[in-house]
Amino acid sequence: MSDLEVRDLTRVFASGDTPRRAVDGVSFTATSGLLTGFVGGNGAGKTTTMRMIMGVLAITSGEVLFDGAPVTRNDRREFGYMPEERGLYPKQPVLEQLVYLARLRGIDAPAARREVLEHLDRLGLGGRAKDHVEKLSLGNQQRVQIIAAVMGQPKALVLDEPFSGLDPAAVDAMADLLREHTRRGVPVLFSSHQLDLVERLCERLVILGGGRVLADGTPDDLRAKGVTRHRLVLSGDAGFVRGVPGVLAVDVDGASALVEVHDDDAANRLLAAALDRGAVHEFSPVRPTLAQIYREVTA
Missing domain, CATH: 3.40.50.300 (P-loop containing nucleotide triphosphate hydrolases)
Incomplete structure (x- = not known):
């Protein structure tokens, strides 16, 4: 070999x-x-x-x-x-x-x-x-x-x-x-x-x-170096995420949002704000695709 x-x-x-x-x-x-x-x-x-x-x-x-x-x-x-x-x-x-x-x-x-x-x-x-x-x-x-x-x-x-x-x-x-x-x-x-x-x-x-x-x-090495995003799915409107400190709203569509969370404190603030507004159905990391990694490193 x-x-x-x-x-x-x-x-x-x-x-x-x-x-x-x-x-x-x-x-x-x-x-x-x-x-x-x-x-x-x-x-x-x-x-x-x-x-x-x-x-x-x-x-x-x-x-x-x-x-x-x-x-x-x-x-x-x-x-x-x-x-x-x-x-x-x-x-x-x-x-x-x-x-x-x-x-x-x-x-x-x-x-x-x-x-x-x-x-x-x-x-x-x-x-x-x-x-x-x-x-x-x-x-x-x-x-x-x-x-x-x-x-x-x-x-x-x-x-x-x-x-x-x-x-x-x-x-x-x-x-x-x-x-x-x-x-x-x-x-x-x-x-x-x-x-x-x-x-x-x-x-x-x-x-x-x-x-x-x-x-x-x-692929896992490159994903680990990329920006980690999270998907948040709620029972109500997710537009409030735009105002949470330390959170970048990448996309918001009704009750769901794709966000970048800067640190654990920001994640806790986001979840607390979400729970104050009702049920949280999903809060999970989204693995970046190779296409996303490619765009990031070649930008």
Whole structure:
């Protein structure tokens, strides 16, 4: 079991008289056996970071480590990579193309054919093996691309937007496939703009913005650092919460309110004021979603 680690990774692009720092001292670890979600807006530096990890793009400064040592060309040959620009040949049949790509990774022809057919059946493409790639929908092309990345028991997976364009059933099948690799101890790093999906799948999250890491940790770690809110549900109108010291009313709708409570004293004042007005049906913490955490750290 080996971690994939990025240390102080930086990439500067020459742009006229003003160089542009696309990635600025990024450090994080894609831990072995875990799904790590890599999220950030357009231009945050995700794709550039992944390209440097894979050696597709030169590193200005910093380093990439695998199993505690600087990553080598041989290491990268055993990584599965799904680039932002899909690398399929549109006029080649699916089966023929995947077998060819598997053989480039050192798998003999019979074994490659067996593995490809197994993956095609599993991802619902068993009947499309002889079709040219260009005849497939974008979602099905995406499934073929992920098969190309996972062939041959890779030691690490680096996937740029692997779930883009997939329907819910395909997302579930893809997630099951990736979890099989994490159970082998493989570190899986994938980027996505689908925050609800990342929240559902990932054991670790890295949030990037402006080429820098803004937050890094497990979902529970990140939630603990976020603003804690409480839901208050009463038998009467909840508008009074706006006037309670130490309480910020985020949203008030009739008998219910979403509030931020600054401290325990403020919480006690709020409950006392609520009980003076009638029954309290609910006063409970609301766990922030990944989308809320993302908005907070990128604001």
